[in-house]
Amino acid sequence: MTDRVLVFYGSYRSDRLGMRLAQYLVAGLRARGADAELVDAKVVGLPILDRMYKEYPKGEAPPAMEALAARIRAADAFVFVTGEYNWGPQPGLKNLTDHFLEEWFWRPAAIASYSAGRFSGVRAGMVWHNILSEMGMIVISSTLAVGPIAQTLDAQGEPIGSAGESLQRAFARFSDDLAWWTEAAREQRARKPPPY
Numbered sequence: 001m002t003d004r005v006l007v008f009y010g011s012y013r014s015d016r017l018g019m020r021l022a023q024y025l026v027a028g029l030r031a032r033g034a035d036a037e038l039v040d041a042k043v044v045g046l047p048i049l050d051r052m053y054k055e056y057p058k059g060e061a062p063p064a065m066e067a068l069a070a071r072i073r074a075a076d077a078f079v080f081v082t083g084e085y086n087w088g089p090q091p092g093l094k095n096l097t098d099h100f101l102e103e104w105f106w107r108p109a110a111i112a113s114y115s116a117g118r119f120s121g122v123r124a125g126m127v128w129h130n131i132l133s134e135m136g137m138i139v140i141s142s143t144l145a146v147g148p149i150a151q152t153l154d155a156q157g158e159p160i161g162s163a164g165e166s167l168q169r170a171f172a173r174f175s176d177d178l179a180w181w182t183e184a185a186r187e188q189r190a191r192k193p194p195p196y
């Protein structure tokens with residue numbers, strides 16, 4: 001069965017760089033046979049959180065929120081491209097995820113952090129791990145940490161130099177790990193439907 005994977009990216013900056021990693025991950029997951037799609041929070045364009053999706057009467061959520069809820073519910077796994085602003089996650093990504101809760105449950109999530117420097121966004125990635133756990137996802141232990149991102153991936157999301165080679169090696173294990181948990185969670189959901 002094909003794994004349906006959503007790759008989330010949440011920078012709203014005009015000169016954003018993390019799209020390189022998002023594109024790399026979507027391409028890499030597709031090359032493995034997954035049905036991978038990018039969810040660009042800036043394109044989805046949810047407002048700053050007012051009401052969560054579940055707080056709208058059925059059928060009355062804004063169309064973009066309704067459509068995204070359906071995509072999240074239909075997915076088998078999630079990958080979060082996690083940039084770092086002042087040692088924390090990016091507000092655009094946090095805002096998007098906070099709109100949902102039960103929609104995230106019972107699926108694995110993987111974190112790919114990045115930054116402009118050598119710390120590779122790992123501080124934001126650690127905070128993000130806790131946030132995703134609170135939202136009911138199974139956060140896998142394999143992570144990617146990419147930095148400096150501009151010396152690892154070119155503008156098309158293609159690996160460059162020795163840093164790019166290192167990312168390629170890490171991606172193999174990262175994606176194997178995610179696929180294992182994706183299959184495990186899907187089989188468990190089929191065997192024993194989630195209680196809520």
Ligand SMILES: Cc1cc2nc3c(=O)[nH]c(=O)nc-3n(C[C@H](O)[C@H](O)[C@H](O)COP(=O)(O)O)c2cc1C
Pocket residue numbers: 011012013015016017018019083084085086087088114115116117119120121
């Ligand atoms: C408001 C702001 C805060 C930042 N804070 C950090 C930081 O704490 N650690 C870090 O390594 N890089 C930091 N950076 C640099 C980012 O890693 C770099 O700008 C990166 O490209 C941001 O992702 P984006 O281009 O996808 O928006 C910060 C950048 C911005 C705009």
